[in-house]
Amino acid sequence: MKTILVTGTNKGIGLEFARQYLNEGFKVIATCRNLSKLDGLNGLVNSFPDKISIYQMELLDEKSIEDFSLGIKDIPIDIFINNAGVTFGYSRNAKLSNTGISLNKLNAFGHIQTENWLPIFKANCIAPLLLAQLLYKNIMLGKEKKMVFISSKPASISENTGGSMYMSRSSRSALNQVIKSLSIDLLGEGISVASISPGWVKTDSGGLNALIDVNTSVTGIRNVIENLTIKNSGKFWDYNGEFIPW
Ligand SMILES: NC(=O)c1ccc[n+]([C@@H]2O[C@H](COP(=O)([O-])OP(=O)(O)OC[C@H]3O[C@@H](n4cnc5c(N)ncnc54)[C@H](OP(=O)(O)O)[C@@H]3O)[C@@H](O)[C@H]2O)c1
Numbered sequence: 001m002k003t004i005l006v007t008g009t010n011k012g013i014g015l016e017f018a019r020q021y022l023n024e025g026f027k028v029i030a031t032c033r034n035l036s037k038l039d040g041l042n043g044l045v046n047s048f049p050d051k052i053s054i055y056q057m058e059l060l061d062e063k064s065i066e067d068f069s070l071g072i073k074d075i076p077i078d079i080f081i082n083n084a085g086v087t088f089g090y091s092r093n094a095k096l097s098n099t100g101i102s103l104n105k106l107n108a109f110g111h112i113q114t115e116n117w118l119p120i121f122k123a124n125c126i127a128p129l130l131l132a133q134l135l136y137k138n139i140m141l142g143k144e145k146k147m148v149f150i151s152s153k154p155a156s157i158s159e160n161t162g163g164s165m166y167m168s169r170s171s172r173s174a175l176n177q178v179i180k181s182l183s184i185d186l187l188g189e190g191i192s193v194a195s196i197s198p199g200w201v202k203t204d205s206g207g208l209n210a211l212i213d214v215n216t217s218v219t220g221i222r223n224v225i226e227n228l229t230i231k232n233s234g235k236f237w238d239y240n241g242e243f244i245p246w
Contacts, residue, residue, distance in 0.1 A: 002144065005029040005077045005135070007057060008084025010039040012203035013150065016214035017081055020222060022048045029072060031057035031084070033064075059084055059127035060119055069134035076141035079225060082128045082149045086120045087205040088168045107167050117167045124171035129178050136191075145191045146228055148221075149179050153197040153238065158245045176236055176246060183234030192233035196221050199239045212239075 004021045008014040009030035018028050022044060028051060032038060035056050038045070044052055057068040088107040105111050128149055139145055154165055155172030176195050183193035198217045202210040220239035227241070236244045 001025065001027055002078040003027040003029060003076060003142065004079045004081065005031075005072075005138075006081045006083055007031045007059075007131070008033075009054075010034070010037060010041050012205065013198055013201060013214055013217060014083040015040045015044075016218040017083060017221075018044055018052065020218055022051055026051070028052045029075070029077070030054050031068060033058040033084070057084075059123040059131075062127075062130065065127060065130055065134065069131075072138065074141060075138055076143075077135060077138040078142040078144035079146045079148065080132070080135055080139060081225075082131060082147075085124045085128075085150060086168070086171075087152060088120070088165065108164050109166070112166055120167045121171045121174070124168075125175040125178060128175060129182070132182060139191055140189065145189070146225060147182065147186070147191060147193045148225055148228070149175060149193075149195050150198055150221075151175055151179070151195040151236065153199075153244055155195075155197075156236070156244050156246060179236075180234050180246075187230065187233065190230055192228050192230045194224065194228050194233070195236045196224055197236070197238050197244060 004026050006014050006017045006028060009018045010032045018030050018041065021028050030041060030052055032041065032054060033056065041054065055068050055071055056064065058064040106116050132147055139147060152168065152172045154169045155176050157173060160169065179193055179195040186193060198221060199212045200206055200210045201217045202208060202213050217239050224237045224241055236246055238244050
């Protein structure tokens, strides 16, 4: 039985990954940053008590990442999906921050502040690599040997015609560069690596105006993961199987 590790599984795309893989008979290791806020995961725990295990993991806390890695010991992981992350700039109805400024506005020229940018960069770019380093031993024990990082189409520099979204675009463009290096460094180990955009998806991050639902996004990404091999490692995919220019 294959084992999938998915981060950020209490809601949205991460929860849908857990749901679809469990229904397909996989074992799922699911991380959440707040174990008292499992949200939709509670239903999956009731339906698949022997196939799902849940761990706490906060991307902004290195000790939490290390504790998680120690907690799963030497469990073989076939597919690692780095899903947890932050998206700013899609939802027109983004919640107001405690300063009263729209979260989208915080991502716009004239409003950028270091204190807002750094945690996004850490969660979207630095923490995924730290996690990959710690999970390397588990991936090497798995059969599939796949590392998948949920990125975002606005990370593409050549497709940036809309401007703005400074924090989300830059953190994911940097993540894409990390993914490319990782794919080269891990080629000899037989680990295939992919950057995948989920599309514009109706979730808390994507907002109500988004174009697709979580089922469409995750079904597409699972097909991409199925087609991921060492030969096409190190590419930037769209959820529908097309390649996105860097
Ligand atoms: N929806 C879209 O259109 C879209 C487009 C491009 C990329 N993405 C990316 O797709 C991934 C899934 O997003 P989604 O649409 O499903 O959004 P979502 O419903 O808001 O879910 C985001 C998940 O990431 C977790 N998370 C956020 N910051 C974290 C941190 N510092 N440490 C640990 N977990 C953290 C959240 O946990 P909490 O519930 O505790 O906050 C939640 O589980 C994210 O990386 C997002 O940036 C989404």
